[in-house]
Amino acid sequence: MIRTLPQPRSYSTSFTCYIILFYVFLFAPLVITCILAFNDSNFPSLPWKGFSLDWFLADGPDRIGLFHDRSNLTSIWVSAKTAFWVSILSVTVGTMGAFLFEQEEFRGKQALYFLALTPLVIPGVILGISLLLTANSLGIFFEDRFGLDIELLRPSFWLVVLGQFSFIATFVLLVVSARLKKFDASLEEAALNLGATRRQVIRHITLPFLRPALVGSGAVAFLMSFENFNTTLFLVGSETTLPINLYLQVRDGSTPIINAVSFLLIVSTSTLAVINLIVSKRGEGK
Template structure:
């Protein structure tokens, strides 16, 4: 709806009702998940059996809580490790890509740009299978040739990091590029005229200007890595990140423990997003 165009009362009410229903559709499942994290029962379903915090802090089975469930805590630690690794790599390469595609003209630039965007349109499960097939084929070829088993090419955390990095770095590149396009390059020219080298000018002027975009790209990359499932499922080894651990638990039967984990994820993601927005407003 365009605010400047006069609308009848019926159209306005219909539009407002649509917006309300849309947000209810988005928020109601999350609310249900959050509510049943506090249900004093073995299953996240009606009837409501009372309020409890055991699914967070319980220490005795069958109602052992998130903070006392070693497998879940280990999976969270694995997800944090993978997320930080993917985020650091994505921001570093994304910064380089942003400078490459915004500052330089070279033959094949358009083709390389399309190739950079390609992982965004490839389904995650297809991307994971492709990486798994390629790495396994390479590992098997090396083993057949010299009897040397390259473990990093086998399913495990290294492949998970590389698999997520292959498409998350594109997001980081776009976030940083959007900020870099607004930069006034005459500031760098002024620094060069005052005797600074190109690297010094970029380090002292351009990078601080990009700081909000770098932090934003890092947070977005971390959140995308933390919640990724399709690509991770194809590449995971014995150390399962949280999404895979929750999927394995769900196959055994849903309990309010998974609701509690989901609630913590919602709160954590929201806090990270709010912190990022607050930082960008101050920039």
């Protein structure tokens, strides 16, 4: 059964085979996508026609590479901006939530905590449409009543940010709460006894302790936002994010330029993942 017990050879061999097959299954689509980004062909398929960087660098007229493709470059920039604001907002509010639920006592705390967890179990599509409906109703209300036309209430950049923030904040809340639970309260008490104010305690003692969780959850929040599709789909305005833009391209037929974008995404997210892992490992070691 397990490594300390004697096991028949057939058991361990077949188990290892299964694991190898599983990892092949896991990586096959990504590896193929990356390889075909460099195929000198007009379609993302075999046969292999030779190595080429055309899908990154070509500047027309037959092929336009990623670095000259205005629409994809713009959507990458929009996604990065969105993810930046979403992670700032989520880390701020999520951390405040963690302090609220871990360190404060008030009536209705359990109910509010339950409410704060629900965004993670509400399907993203539902979050998207309910926010769209509300923004739209509010927009109509302001226009009828005050003759105001508020940009924020139409499908737009900031509506996407709000929609993604609404559930990513819960994720940050959970990560920071878990770290805050491990915090030794006597450190805070000592500082308070020595005359520090609560604000000083949080700034000089609690926040430095939380830093690994803040950085880690901020990075994951960035990624979650960068890749979000379901919620964004209903809230997106004229500024399309990368996943939406890619989706439209995949739906309407594919060119290897999608592979080129995918290759960049795979390489950069893996790098970010490894960095995040090293940082959080070091944080736990403290």
